[in-house]
């Protein structure tokens with residue numbers, strides 16, 4: 001007898017075929033729950049690079065354009081007023097458990113519980129990591145209370161607060177976080193006629209228009225049945241979704257051996273991001289990075305008796321020049337970004353020297369002096385002290401029998417701390433007098449290449 005896992009999978013597969021999706025005979029669902037990875041897709045025969053694995057017509061996408069709720073009286077206008085993920089969350093809250101939903105066989109396959117830190121009751125294991133400050137649980141709760149509840153109350157024929165509660169809101173938000181796509185395909189004829197209608201607008205409308213354009217750039221947020229059944233593993237990506245006029249096409253981007261898992265990519269994400277968005281981490285993630293708090297750098301780089309106004313001026317100058325941000329990023333190269341060095345120099349400069357920089361609108365070169373080095377060493381040590389455990393202790397603990405959540409938190413901590421310790425080592429062993437030409441080669445002006453210091457997309 002077929003298990004629930006198999007039955008739900010085969011009902012969904014049939015629904016795809018019945019609704020004109022094309023699915024290759026070279027793939028099937030496989031249960032990867034022994035690896036804590038749920039359902040995934042496996043190659044049932046050898047697959048050549050460039051083969052189409054499946055094509056999903058746009059009529060199967062669940063979005064604010066296709067959801068039942070969008071066609072209910074005055075709901076299109078209500079959805080239009082909401083921003084971010086809220087419109088799609090509301091549509092999903094309405095339809096996820098409806099027996100009459102067109103997407104029922106698909107929704108039946110989606111999980112209702114998640115291993116993301118959003119649902120952890122104890123965040124101790126993540127102390128000091130880049131995950132904690134970005135979980136966003138309070139913001140999400142507030143969004144439900146302030147934006148969603150008034151709509152639910154105003155439409156009692158459509159919603160029931162007992163069913164459409166905060167828990168369901170978090171489930172739908174988490175599904176969108178881990179399963180949705182932006183359909184990047186642009187129908188040029190539609191977007192140009194939209195632009196025409198937007199002529200002659202006020203300032204507020206200009207801002208709205210900018211937000212609309214940003215959304216338009218990203219593409220339509222949608223759940224894409226089947227495309228979201230592929231797992232991700234850093235370094236193992238062998239398939240990719242192509243946004244074509246006739247639908248969304250998953251193609252192999254490498255030859256795949258029979259029996260191998262078919263992996264999509266969720267992006268070049270560090271373990272902190274994989275955990276926060278998807279609830280899992282990779283062993284040895286080459287995209288790991290560590291964030292250094294801009295505020296900590298300011299505290300350590302400025303002298304203790306620094307005039308407050310001068311400090312603020314220095315920060316504004318650095319921000320205007322694009323050097324300073326909420327945090328600096330150090331990645332697996334273990335190199336201090338030149339922007340960090342410049343920020344330390346500017347913040348530690350005397351009033352006279354700083355005023356000359358401002359007058360000339362010129363940033364100093366990222367030169368590693370002994371003073372700068374001392375500040376950076378203290379900064380890295382301060383960052384390391386925030387975890388409350390040492391790298392050695394973490395490495396020992398992960399060899400034991402941690403729970404799945406503990407293991408994921410340990411991998412994040414180990415990844416971040418390894419970068420911090422290696423950066424500390426190379427900084428102390430290189431010494432301030434050694435050749436820093438690789439850093440100094442980087443241009444030090446307002447046109448500074450920010451690529452090494454981009455805010456991590458979290």
Ligand SMILES: C[S@@+](CC[C@H](N)C(=O)[O-])C[C@H]1O[C@@H](n2cnc3c(N)ncnc32)[C@H](O)[C@@H]1O
Pocket residue numbers: 035036037038039040109110111178179228229230231232233277278279280281
């Ligand atoms: C887009 S879905 C993929 C399908 C999913 N496995 C399922 O059973 O519905 C993304 C989710 O799959 C799981 N996942 C993906 N790749 C994984 C991996 N390498 N290890 C563990 N879980 C993974 C995570 O739970 C993630 O949030």
